[in-house]
Amino acid sequence: MVNYQSSRKGKQYTSEIERLVYVYNQMDWKAKKTITYSLLLGYFSLLLIFRLCTSDFATLATASALVTSIYALFFAFWLAAFVFRHDEGDAAMQSIADPIREGSEGFFAVQYGTIAKISVLAAFLLFMLYISRDDTV
Known part of the structure; x- marks a missing residue:
């Protein structure tokens, strides 16, 4: 396995996504351009195929x-x-960025917790509406 060093001094990449990003960033400009244009062409081609089919x-x-x-x-x-x-x-810059990073991580933890609670409640309410519907129509 290759040891991927991040641009952050002494820190390792921790996930597969970060490793893929590292590999992508090591590509030359022409390869990145080819990938980008292929993805854009593929997107519009798929939309056109779906429209025709x-x-x-x-x-x-x-x-x-x-x-x-x-x-x-x-x-x-x-x-x-x-x-x-x-x-x-x-x-x-890092001394300023660290407290901001900690605060944003705390904010997102609270935000995702709130979204999860509301989602479970909404799913339960939709399920209750579904099972209490009138089947005679």
């Missing part, structure tokens, strides 16, 4: 949402590569 709007909307969400993951990967390409800065 589907007859109703609901199927087209569902397929388009699926393709768009998959390509949103590619865009998130590209943004991660952009961020990891830069170093963290000097000691003064």
